[in-house]
Amino acid sequence: MREKGIFISFEGPDGAGKTSVLRVILDRLKPILKDRLLITREPGGVNNRVAENIRNIVLSSDYDEIDSRTEVLLFAAARRQHLVQTIIPALKEGKVVISDRYVDSSIAYQGGGRQIGVQKVSDINFFATEGILPDKTIYFKVRSEVGIERINSTRTNEINRLDNAAIEFHKRVNETYLSLVEAGNQRFEIVNAEESIEKVVEETWQIIKKIIGS
Numbered sequence: 001m002r003e004k005g006i007f008i009s010f011e012g013p014d015g016a017g018k019t020s021v022l023r024v025i026l027d028r029l030k031p032i033l034k035d036r037l038l039i040t041r042e043p044g045g046v047n048n049r050v051a052e053n054i055r056n057i058v059l060s061s062d063y064d065e066i067d068s069r070t071e072v073l074l075f076a077a078a079r080r081q082h083l084v085q086t087i088i089p090a091l092k093e094g095k096v097v098i099s100d101r102y103v104d105s106s107i108a109y110q111g112g113g114r115q116i117g118v119q120k121v122s123d124i125n126f127f128a129t130e131g132i133l134p135d136k137t138i139y140f141k142v143r144s145e146v147g148i149e150r151i152n153s154t155r156t157n158e159i160n161r162l163d164n165a166a167i168e169f170h171k172r173v174n175e176t177y178l179s180l181v182e183a184g185n186q187r188f189e190i191v192n193a194e195e196s197i198e199k200v201v202e203e204t205w206q207i208i209k210k211i212i213g214s
Contacts, residue, residue, distance in 0.1 A: 005091030006212060007132075009102040012140030013174050015147025016193040017200060019100055021140070024201045025208060029096075033212070038090045041100035043075055045082035054078040068114040072121055075106045076128040083129055096212055102134060104180055112176025113169045136211050138204060139181050140193035144170040 010018045022039065029037050040046045044055035057063055058074045066074075079102070090097050103125045111121035148170060181188045189207045193200055 004094040006096045006136075007087065007091060007134045008096070008098045008208070008211060009104070009134040009137045010098065010100050010140070011102070011104045011108075011137050011177065012193060013108075013142060013144065013147050013170060013177060015150035016140035016142045017150070017197065018138075018140040018193070020197065021201050021204050022098065022100055025098075025204060028205060029208070033096055036095050038086075038095045038097045039100075040082070040086055040097065042082060042102060042105065043078040045078075045086040048082055048086050051078040051081040051085070054081075068110065068116055071114065072106065072110045072116055072124060075110065076124050079103065079106070079125065080128040083132060088132075099134070102137075103129060104137060104177065107180060108173045108176040113173040115172065118176060118179075133187065135187075136189060136207075137184075137187050138189045138191060138207055139177065140191050140200070141178075141181075142193040144174045146194055147174075 010022055012018045019041075026037075026039055038046065042051075043058055044052040054074055054077055058066065058071060058078070082099075087097055087099065103122075106125055107118055107121050110116050111118040144167060148167060181190060191200055191203050191207070195203075
């Protein structure tokens, strides 16, 4: 289903700072890749009405009654639409696609954090994506306590339903992420997200340049 392009995902627990790093990386990549670059994110996606509407439901604090398994299915549905409408067409055009979150997020947050089960969530997402994974995943590693402190101190106006979960939830998310990184070490590149933002950006930039061959 895919060809030509390069697919990169950014992953990490809440408070890892990956989205902030991505903004800086975007400014560096634009002059190099120009219209060959596509930055997107999950849930939702660039110019993706269906996936964005699902995002509005699944992350809103107005829907606290959402069942955990419903949450898994909603994320998978949004991901499917994002993949077929946004990611695959861009890859076929030879673009470099960088997605802020992808399958690993669901496995970590719903499989581990919500305790649905890693294998169950993996199976649902394998169906949704037909097994399509990023060429490389950059994982921003941060301890749960550090990530939550960052959320509470810097993101008070943007906190969503998942951010509000208990610290035990975030610890399970972190543990699941680390198990995924260990099991899929050839796909993952690890960045120590507890370093200064300047160091994190520079380390990420060097990894990106290696991936795209720049």
